[in-house]
Amino acid sequence: MAADDANTPEQSQEQSEPQAQTPEGTFGLLRSIRGRALAGDHAPRETSLRVLVGPATEDQYNTVRPGLFPIACWRAEDMNFEFGSSFPMPDLAPGMAAFKEIFDAHILTKEEAPDGATDVDRSPPVTLFGHADPVGDEEYNKTLSGHRARAIYALLVRDVAAWDSLHTDAEWGDRSCQLMLEALGHPCGRNDGTIDEPTKRATRDFQSANGLGTSGSFDSATRHKMHELYMDKLCVDATGKPYTLDKAQFLGKDAAGGKACYQGCGEFNPVMLFSQREKEVYDEAKNRSERNNENAPNRRVVALLFRPGTKIDATKWPCPKATENTQGCRKRFWSDSTKRLKNGDERREFSKGDNTFGCRFYDRMSTGSPCERGIEDYTSVIALRLVSASEETCISEEPIRIRGHGLDIQAQTDENGYYFRGPVPSGDYEITLQDVEVKFPSLPFGSEAHVLHVPHSLLPDRWGDGFLEPPPGGGDE
Amino acid sequence: MARYLVQQGDHISKIAADHGLRLWQTIWDHPDNAELKAKRGNPNVLLPGDELEVPEREQRVENCATTQRHRFQAKTDGLMLRVKTLDFCNAPVANADATLWVAGDFDHCKTDGEGLLERVLPLDAQEGRLRVQSAAIAGTLDVPLDIGHLDPVDEVTGQIGRLNNLGYDAGPVEAPQDDAARLRVKSAIEEFQCDQGLKVDGICGPNTQKKLKEAHGC
Numbered sequence: 001m002a003a004d005d006a007n008t009p010e011q012s013q014e015q016s017e018p019q020a021q022t023p024e025g026t027f028g029l030l031r032s033i034r035g036r037a038l039a040g041d042h043a044p045r046e047t048s049l050r051v052l053v054g055p056a057t058e059d060q061y062n063t064v065r066p067g068l069f070p071i072a073c074w075r076a077e078d079m080n081f082e083f084g085s086s087f088p089m090p091d092l093a094p095g096m097a098a099f100k101e102i103f104d105a106h107i108l109t110k111e112e113a114p115d116g117a118t119d120v121d122r123s124p125p126v127t128l129f130g131h132a133d134p135v136g137d138e139e140y141n142k143t144l145s146g147h148r149a150r151a152i153y154a155l156l157v158r159d160v161a162a163w164d165s166l167h168t169d170a171e172w173g174d175r176s177c178q179l180m181l182e183a184l185g186h187p188c189g190r191n192d193g194t195i196d197e198p199t200k201r202a203t204r205d206f207q208s209a210n211g212l213g214t215s216g217s218f219d220s221a222t223r224h225k226m227h228e229l230y231m232d233k234l235c236v237d238a239t240g241k242p243y244t245l246d247k248a249q250f251l252g253k254d255a256a257g258g259k260a261c262y263q264g265c266g267e268f269n270p271v272m273l274f275s276q277r278e279k280e281v282y283d284e285a286k287n288r289s290e291r292n293n294e295n296a297p298n299r300r301v302v303a304l305l306f307r308p309g310t311k312i313d314a315t316k317w318p319c320p321k322a323t324e325n326t327q328g329c330r331k332r333f334w335s336d337s338t339k340r341l342k343n344g345d346e347r348r349e350f351s352k353g354d355n356t357f358g359c360r361f362y363d364r365m366s367t368g369s370p371c372e373r374g375i376e377d378y379t380s381v382i383a384l385r386l387v388s389a390s391e392e393t394c395i396s397e398e399p400i401r402i403r404g405h406g407l408d409i410q411a412q413t414d415e416n417g418y419y420f421r422g423p424v425p426s427g428d429y430e431i432t433l434q435d436v437e438v439k440f441p442s443l444p445f446g447s448e449a450h451v452l453h454v455p456h457s458l459l460p461d462r463w464g465d466g467f468l469e470p471p472p473g474g475g476d477e
Numbered sequence: 478m479a480r481y482l483v484q485q486g487d488h489i490s491k492i493a494a495d496h497g498l499r500l501w502q503t504i505w506d507h508p509d510n511a512e513l514k515a516k517r518g519n520p521n522v523l524l525p526g527d528e529l530e531v532p533e534r535e536q537r538v539e540n541c542a543t544t545q546r547h548r549f550q551a552k553t554d555g556l557m558l559r560v561k562t563l564d565f566c567n568a569p570v571a572n573a574d575a576t577l578w579v580a581g582d583f584d585h586c587k588t589d590g591e592g593l594l595e596r597v598l599p600l601d602a603q604e605g606r607l608r609v610q611s612a613a614i615a616g617t618l619d620v621p622l623d624i625g626h627l628d629p630v631d632e633v634t635g636q637i638g639r640l641n642n643l644g645y646d647a648g649p650v651e652a653p654q655d656d657a658a659r660l661r662v663k664s665a666i667e668e669f670q671c672d673q674g675l676k677v678d679g680i681c682g683p684n685t686q687k688k689l690k691e692a693h694g695c
Contacts, residue, residue: 024485045646051607051620052638052650053560054627055488055598057501059558060695062627063606066614067644068565114616121612309615313566335667335677355660360667364646367661 007140013445030370030453033426037095039074039102043368070304072106073371074099086147087176090183097238108308120248122303127251128153128262133295134270138326146264146322148301153262155235156245163227179217180230252314260317268358270298276343297374318361332361351377378453381422384411404429480602486603488555488625489520494600496531517629524628559595564613573611623661636681639693640665
């Protein structure tokens with residue numbers, strides 16, 4: 001027996017992961033909200049932790065198979081896309097930084113990874129799901145949601161040709177070119193798709209700056225260059241530096257025409273379903289824009305991240321390709337999917353524990369996901385604690401100044417070195433400690449500072465229990 | 478003859494050993510246990526609460542010459558622990574480095590071409606641990622084993638145990654206490670039915686039970 005084998009089996013225990021127990025069940029913790037996107041960790045599955053077996057007197061055996069479940073998620077909300085289109089808006093940039101953060105957080109270090117693991121092996125495989133709202137034709141919705149997922153996939157792997165074809169197939173239109181030109185420093189002065197003299201001038205500026213002649217029209221070569229440069233503007237980390245993923249860093253490894261890399265769920269997995277009465281009112285022509293606003297949370301792109309090293313056979317992945325019709329989706333539907341997707345007497349919401357997903361496969365993947373709640377379902381709170389270099393004593397009653405997102409707070413830590421404040425806008429803040437300026441989350445010594453995102457249902461009933469200060473301008477709810 | 482009430486973690490070989498019986502068949506093949514034998518099929522997968530008639534030990538007489546030295550060897554059947562490891566796509570994790578602990582003792586080995594590991598099981602073994610290392614399962618699978626704790630497949634706890642082992646995440650191995658737990662079991666059953674090409678209704682009836690037993694191996 002080698003010395004390192006002498007340890008008892010009990011010594012290798014699972015690490016406990018962060019999670020939150022809410023009245024609706026166990027959810028993982030949200031790590032970040034940036035722009036109109038959020039990202040977080042899934043709650044771990046406890047059932048994989050013990051295996052019950054029967055001994056064998058004949059040829060019986062027991063089977064152990066690890067379940068295929070995601071460890072983390074990211075969600076880009078509807079406002080990151082043009083309405084009814086798969087064109088990613090310039091505002092998606094902070095959202096892509098949130099993606100980079102959650103992706104990086106789950107990359108294994110060289111020490112953690114098995115010997116000989118490549119960079120790709122050490123990163124968490126990703127798959128993207130587009131979702132539409134339940135308005136309109138099912139096949140149209142699947143196509144649109146598939147286009148959105150493909151647009152994000154192509155953005156991450158810098159597949160400019162895929163954007164070129166989306167531009168045509170998904171009818172991104174001249175408006176998208178105006179938006180891109182503006183983001184690239186050649187404003188047209190308008191982004192309604194009307195080609196006027198200033199638009200032509202901006203186009204010519206862009207063309208001559210990139211050696212594309214001076215035609216002033218959005219020809220395919222011009223669009224291609226725009227896509228290429230705009231992707232680098234959009235897909236950036238929190239410091240604004242462009243980043244890309246390798247196609248092999250997706251679950252399907254680009255082996256089967258995008259299968260298991262990106263897919264559209266259409267309207268089959270809404271996070272909110274109107275009541276029957278609401279639906280009738282909203283379906284009236286005059287209420288359509290309000291209906292579309294209310295339905296916005298349903299229109300989203302979700303990325304699911306798996307344990308680094310997870311390998312699957314893409315051809316056996318249950319979801320049909322983004323380009324295929326809804327037939328393949330139905331095979332994985334809940335046996336009672338019709339009831340689940342039906343408008344009921346009351347409005348139903350996934351975040352409140354209602355069963356609104358028609359696809360069982362996706363529903364199972366989303367269990368414990370903090371990303372199937374919307375940004376509006378979270379309250380962001382600044383939480384920090386100051387401790388001395390030895391990490392043994394807290395720094396109590398220490399003056400601090402926190403600045404950022406329109407806030408300029410002067411306060412001090414409590415007797416235990418803590419300071420909490422919420423709700424605050426999500427994002428990064430600057431903290432000043434006795435004229436030392438530091439940026440979240442790096443504080444001196446063993447101190448910690450976080451912007452926590454807490455589901456409303458977990459917040460204390462009232463503010464000011466010595467824990468959370470009243471927000472400026474009164475309570476949040 | 479004694480009546481024995483099966484406890485969690487029991488299996489026939491262990492019960493036989495506890496009663497000083499050399500062969501588990503002495504209990505299992507006893508006419509008074511015929512009904513349970515027919516119901517459970519597998520003598521190693523019993524439900525707590527099952528009742529067994531345990532026959533008394535019988536004396537065996539051997540005639541031997543008094544001036545010679547004799548060697549008696551009792552025949553016992555080997556009790557085995559067999560575990561098959563599958564990857565995410567249900568393919569066997571073949572020829573992978575593995576360690577199987579049973580009752581504080583361990584064995585470094587490799588899974589065979591079918592992903593199987595096996596070793597002789599001491600009769601009183603209740604706890605073990607399995608560790609399999611392979612890129613096919615994203616690194617290391619490391620799980621404690623509760624030997625003899627798997628319930629029969631016609632019990633909901635037996636179904637949950639098998640579904641969990643097969644990676645379907647059916648929840649805690651107990652009769653579901655609330656709607657959320659019932660839904661989790663239903664979800665796992667439906668997904669299993671879908672994968673097996675069975676009718677998807679979320680009810681683990683005889684057909685699904687049969688497939689579940691087949692897929693799990695016992």
